[in-house]
Amino acid sequence: MGDQTGASGDAYELDELLGAYALDAVDIDERHRVDDYLAVNPRASAEVQAHREVATMLAFTGMDAPDDLWGRISDEIGEQAPPPGPELAKVMSFDDHPRRRAISRIAPWAVSVAAAAVVAFVAVGLADRADAPNEPLANAVEVAQADRDSLTTTLVAEGSDASAEAIIDQDGHGYVLARDLPTLPEGQTYQLWGVVEGGDVISLGIFGPNPEIETFTMEGQVDALAITIEQHPGVISNGNPDGAFVGTF
């Protein structure tokens, strides 16, 4: 029999605990020891997960949850105000903006897709939680792309071979596949805009200098999207028309 003293002995002992740990059948002290072990041992972590999947099979009783339970859960989460999303460029009222004359001059892309680009005070932001998992994002994009009711457009810019794809699903979840956009110099950022019902232009998000898959949310009708290049951290209203990528729905 091999040497099971010291570190190897500890590992052996901890390995033997993995089944009981997966079933919550260890003392609190042992639980902490296994927690520490799993943090540095992917094999052991995978074994625990495998045990839990088996336990899931044992637990499958086919029972229905009580009818009124969902209502209580819904009430509880409904009472919780969602935390604010990332701070985005806000769009000021056109009339209130100190540079109102300049604004009308620097948004030709918006004028081209909307009769009157009157900028409304609309605070639309990324509704993603800051800590939302990124791993499954590609799955969400696939689902949106496969949905026939989703809106899609390709955003292109004059004189550029690069483009970005945008998808907005039925629920107003938007995705911009912006990997092809060139990386911007330091101090600049891409900014997304939407032309909405009535020709209002609203800021939908700041993508940074090197965007990949970016997300946003929309409520109501959107006629066009545009991505402009701005000085970091973005602007509060009408973006720079030079080099703007525009797509219409």
Added chain:
Amino acid sequence: MKREYTEASDATLVVSIGRYQQAALAEAYRRHAGASFGLAKRLLNDHARAEEVVQEVFVRLWNEPNRYDPDRGTLRSFLLAHTHGRSVDMIRSDVSRRTREEREAREQADGGYDVAHEVWDLALAGHVREAMETLQQGERDAIELAYFGGLTYKEVAERLGEPEGTVKSRIRSGLKRLRGELVHAGVTVGAD
């Protein structure tokens, strides 16, 4: 505009939950709340407390969706692990334990633990039953008492009159054997 989540993957559901889409949480509830409730009720022998646990589990998913990593397993196993852990916490509180032991004593007279009977009518039941039957009696007893009894392996050892190390090993070997049997039978057992 109501989005249909019925065919969405677990990962997509959780992404949508992360965006405060209550319909996505409702779909997760539709898929998994029954199993969660069944497990909690089995452990706690108390309808109201089982509801309390299920409510906690789904509200937690709503508040902390990033705790679920789809690369590490199914959403069902994630939710049931939380259900089990929370139920066991309740069981191990003194008051719960007293209440439970009184109920348990009554239930033992009616047959006690019987996993196979619980799942008999389900499509999965046959495979689970057959897999359970491949276990040695000591493995089966240890797993059932630990998982459905909410006992630590040390308490299981005391209950069965076996050495703690033996029970610990039996739980692990039994779970491995179960997994092997289920996979052999063609049952998908979570993410590998």
